[in-house]
Amino acid sequence: MNSNSFRMPAAVLLATGAVALLTAPPAFATGGAGSEGRAGAVVLRAGLDVGLLNKSVHVPLQTTLNEVSAPAAAEKTVLSVAVDGVDKGKPVNVLWAEVATSKATADKKRAEAEVNLAKAKVHVPGLPLLSLIQVEKVTSKAVCEAGRKPVARANVLGNVAVLGKKVTLTAGGPTKVEVPKVGLVSLELSATETTSTTAAAAALRLKVSVNPLDLNVAQVAGDIVLAEARCESPSGPAPSASAPARPDVKPQAGTNVTTGSNVTASAPATTPAGASNLAETGAASVTPWVAGGALLLLGIGAGALVVTRRGRMTP
Numbered sequence: 001m002n003s004n005s006f007r008m009p010a011a012v013l014l015a016t017g018a019v020a021l022l023t024a025p026p027a028f029a030t031g032g033a034g035s036e037g038r039a040g041a042v043v044l045r046a047g048l049d050v051g052l053l054n055k056s057v058h059v060p061l062q063t064t065l066n067e068v069s070a071p072a073a074a075e076k077t078v079l080s081v082a083v084d085g086v087d088k089g090k091p092v093n094v095l096w097a098e099v100a101t102s103k104a105t106a107d108k109k110r111a112e113a114e115v116n117l118a119k120a121k122v123h124v125p126g127l128p129l130l131s132l133i134q135v136e137k138v139t140s141k142a143v144c145e146a147g148r149k150p151v152a153r154a155n156v157l158g159n160v161a162v163l164g165k166k167v168t169l170t171a172g173g174p175t176k177v178e179v180p181k182v183g184l185v186s187l188e189l190s191a192t193e194t195t196s197t198t199a200a201a202a203a204l205r206l207k208v209s210v211n212p213l214d215l216n217v218a219q220v221a222g223d224i225v226l227a228e229a230r231c232e233s234p235s236g237p238a239p240s241a242s243a244p245a246r247p248d249v250k251p252q253a254g255t256n257v258t259t260g261s262n263v264t265a266s267a268p269a270t271t272p273a274g275a276s277n278l279a280e281t282g283a284a285s286v287t288p289w290v291a292g293g294a295l296l297l298l299g300i301g302a303g304a305l306v307v308t309r310r311g312r313m314t315p
Contacts, residue, residue, distance in 0.1 A: 037111025037144055037234035041102035042067040044079060044095050044117075048208065048222035050125050052085045059083055061125070061222075065095055070106035070113070086125045087215040093128075096121050106234070111144045113229035117203070122224065124208065126217025132185065132210070134161040135226070138203035144231035150199035152192040154227065162187065163210075174207075183210025183220075203227035 043066040050059045063081050066074035077100045080091040097120035104113040118137045123130075136158025144150040160167055162177040162185050169175050169189040178184045186207040193200045204226040211219050 035235050036108050037070075037106040037146070037232055039070040039104040039106045039111040039113040039142070039144070039229075039231040040068065041104045041113040041115050041140075041229045042225075043074075043097075043100045043102050043115055043227060044122070045225040045228060046094065046222065048124060048220055048224070050083060050086065050217060051219035051221075053213070053216045053218045055085060057085075059085065063094060066100055066102040066115075068102050068104050070104035070111060073101070073103040075101045081125075083125060086217055087128070092125050093123055095123075102229075104229075104231075106231075108234050109146055111231040111234060112142065113231050114141045115139065115203070115227040115229050117227050120226075122226070124210065124212075124220045126212025126215050126220055127182075127210065128215065130164060130182070131161070132163065132208065132224070133187075133204070133206060133226075134159075135204070136160075138227045140201040140203045140227040140229040142199040142201050142229040142231040144197065144199055144233040146234040148233075150194045150197065150231065150233060152194050152199035152201040152229070154190040154192055154201040154203045154229075156189060156203055160187075160204075181211070183208070183212075185210070197233040198231065200230045201228070 042064050045064050045067070046061065048061040050061050051057070052059065061081065061083060063079065065079040066076055068074050077097045078093065079095040080093050082089055082091040086092065097117055099116055099118035100120065101117075102113075102115045105111070116137075116139050117135065120135050120138075121131045122133045124132050135156065138154075138156050140152075140154040142150070142152045156169060160169060163179045163182055165177055165179070167175055167177055167187070169187060171189055174186045174188045176184065176186045188205040188207075191202045191205055202225050206224040206226075207222075208224060209219075209221045
């Protein structure tokens, strides 16, 4: 089984302070020259404040599982976190799942992020045996394509149990689960958000306030997000699956349109300015010569006739 375990010194965490969850999207990998899309995904994102019994201090706990930026993918199924002062420094299994995958891709045409989580249990420090939440399957997906409206989808499939209680989630508002002497959990189902160029989806968002009084933990409060996907559209033109459109050429009045080499009809030729009406026969340029030759022949014939008559009249 894959694992992700690290130790977080209390002094360092107190210096950084608690980071508000969902106040800003995760960092994206930047595309070349700003033309490529951007995408990011995360299986679990937690921002918790852990109150310790014996020290009377609060330790911020911020952690993620399988957080990726395009292009990348991750498939770790266990998240373990060790916090100084909690259970003598032993790691706490924040999440265990049979399937926990995140994937993000992006290019100049499309950016996409997807998360799948199945058979998962989430724990918080101080409650090692009681699951904060159990889910059968949750998914989220965000798609941003150049020139098209971004799409975000999130689904919660199968049973959901909070603090050991099976719950029915509704889209009308948060579902609150309270267990005496343990705490209160508020769940928001399948939150999505889209703009003209971005999309974001989260399958489940939990607001946590529990009082374990165990393992030196007095209180745990904060937010947990399961299956979050985000994307931003590329800045390039929209992809086209069809052939480029022909130029929009409108035929002039009196002229028929031809397609390829097959001519449907032909229009009468236009007579150039200054040409005679004989342009149809092609004889306009030789007409003067024909007329001159006719006159010359007439003159020769008339002269021959005169000479002949004079010869007959001579004795």
